[in-house]
Amino acid sequence: MLCKEAQGLVHAWLDDELDPARSLxxxxxxxxxxACDQDLQRHAALKQALKSTLPYHAAPAALRTRxxxxxxxxxxQRARRIAWNWAATSAALAAMLVIAIGVAGLLASRMQVxxxxxxxxxxxxxxxxxxxxxxxxxxxxxxxHTVKPWFDGKLxxxxxxxxxxxxxxxLVGGRLDVFDGARVAALVYRRRLHVVSLFEWPAAPxxxxxxxxxxxxxxxxxRWTDAGMHxxxxxxxxxxxxxxxxxxxxxxxxxxxxxxx
Amino acid sequence: xxxxTRFNDEVMRHLDAAYNLARWLAHDAHEAEDVVQEAVLRxxxxxxxxxxxxxKVWLLAIVRNTFYTQRASASAxxxxxxxxxxxHGGIDDAALPEAVVARAADAECLLAAMQRLPPEFRxxxxxxxxxxxxxxxxxxxxxxxxxxxxxxxxxxxxxLHRDLTDTTKEARNHAL
Numbered sequence: 001m002l003c004k005e006a007q008g009l010v011h012a013w014l015d016d017e018l019d020p021a022r023s024l025x026x027x028x029x030x031x032x033x034x035a036c037d038q039d040l041q042r043h044a045a046l047k048q049a050l051k052s053t054l055p056y057h058a059a060p061a062a063l064r065t066r067x068x069x070x071x072x073x074x075x076x077q078r079a080r081r082i083a084w085n086w087a088a089t090s091a092a093l094a095a096m097l098v099i100a101i102g103v104a105g106l107l108a109s110r111m112q113v114x115x116x117x118x119x120x121x122x123x124x125x126x127x128x129x130x131x132x133x134x135x136x137x138x139x140x141x142x143x144x145h146t147v148k149p150w151f152d153g154k155l156x157x158x159x160x161x162x163x164x165x166x167x168x169x170x171l172v173g174g175r176l177d178v179f180d181g182a183r184v185a186a187l188v189y190r191r192r193l194h195v196v197s198l199f200e201w202p203a204a205p206x207x208x209x210x211x212x213x214x215x216x217x218x219x220x221x222x223r224w225t226d227a228g229m230h231x232x233x234x235x236x237x238x239x240x241x242x243x244x245x246x247x248x249x250x251x252x253x254x255x256x257x258x259x260x261x
Numbered sequence: 262x263x264x265x266t267r268f269n270d271e272v273m274r275h276l277d278a279a280y281n282l283a284r285w286l287a288h289d290a291h292e293a294e295d296v297v298q299e300a301v302l303r304x305x306x307x308x309x310x311x312x313x314x315x316x317k318v319w320l321l322a323i324v325r326n327t328f329y330t331q332r333a334s335a336s337a338x339x340x341x342x343x344x345x346x347x348x349h350g351g352i353d354d355a356a357l358p359e360a361v362v363a364r365a366a367d368a369e370c371l372l373a374a375m376q377r378l379p380p381e382f383r384x385x386x387x388x389x390x391x392x393x394x395x396x397x398x399x400x401x402x403x404x405x406x407x408x409x410x411x412x413x414x415x416x417x418x419x420x421l422h423r424d425l426t427d428t429t430k431e432a433r434n435h436a437l
Contacts, residue, residue, distance in 0.1 A: 011415045015389060017396050046422055050390045053368050054375065059280035063294050067276070067301050071265050125397070129407050217406055 127234040137173035159185035167248040196235040382417035
């Protein structure tokens with residue numbers, strides 16, 4: 001690791017936000033570099049001073065009491081309104097039941113939207129973070145037969161790794177990532193200077209879907225499901241090129257164990 | 262369980278965190294109380310729509326939003342004092358490490374230096390060092406991406422360090 005890199009990571013290191021591989025590299029660098037180590041000590045001392053010296057302002061009791069007095073009142077008012085309306089309401093109950101079923105359906109689809117939103121956020125932030133910390137790859141290989149077995153034992157599923165060299169997407173490696181508490185496989189492809197992160201995690205058996213497009217923070221993302229596997233591709237490639245990538249991946253031959261070709 | 266009980270269980274237990282953030286952003290205790298009061302009432306109003314898993318992040322984002330909204334309307338009336346980059350800018354790497362650290366441990370100096378930071382730097386430091394939020398949580402609260410959180414923290418710490426270095430020098434010059 002170079003000093004310039006180490007300087008960029010010193011805060012993430014202090015805050016314990018580096019992944020294990022980067023932490024190790026950083027530790028090695030600090031061991032051998034006095035200048036960076038001094039820089040670290042300087043930041044660490046300031047951080048420690050902040051933690052131990054800055055006062056924590058707990059909410060004043062008066063504020064707590066005042067809020068506690070304000071909140072239940074709203075609830076009570078609502079309760080009174082409901083009681084007052086009870087007679088009228090009972091007549092409308094049957095109708096409400098019908099509506100409730102409809103609302104439940106709507107809510108369910110809304111929840112799905114929220115889940116998808118979280119997924120898009122996770123995928124994009126993982127992609128961006130891997131670029132910032134320069135942590136694109138845990139296993140570096142252009143060979144699908146090296147990348148695929150690397151995931152064995154690290155995941156409870158076997159990700160699809162496909163060679164897209166013919167379509168000018170070069171496989172450069174893979175890494176592990178976590179979405180919403182679950183491990184996912186991340187494959188890294190490159191086209192010119194653009195990086196595509198392709199995330200994979202299991203879906204219900206033999207489910208399929210079309211391409212779903214999202215944009216966040218300037219990154220395009222395409223999601224789809226093929227043969228019981230969820231895929232999400234994130235990149236700063238333009239929409240058309242990311243579509244080319246998705247189609248190329250979906251149409252490419254799955255990797256067979258080495259030696260069968 | 263009624264809404265108030267659920268709200269007390271999930272949200273009100275983060276009232277200290279809400280007040281701490283507001284107190285560090287605001288000028289004084291009075292402004293901080295105003296901000297928290299409005300934020301909590303707004304949170305209660307929108308609580309039915311809250312489906313997330315992290316009520317602390319949700320509440321802190323509302324507190325922050327309330328603060329900046331109030332500030333913006335106050336500044337429209339010419340009530341704020343803007344941070345003056347020209348006074349506090351200027352890089353000086355002739356750091357005096359021990360003296361700076363001693364100075365940082367001096368609560369008064371550190372508090373003054375914190376107050377001189379622009380709010381977007383102050384808030385990341387408070388969220389990180391006092392609330393011990395992760396980068397991801399800070400990103401969610403301040404509505405920026407993780408890369409921005411990282412660079413803001415770095416810049417905030419550098420700036421604080423520089424400020425303490427400057428005041429250390431001043432104190433030294435006075436002593437001579």
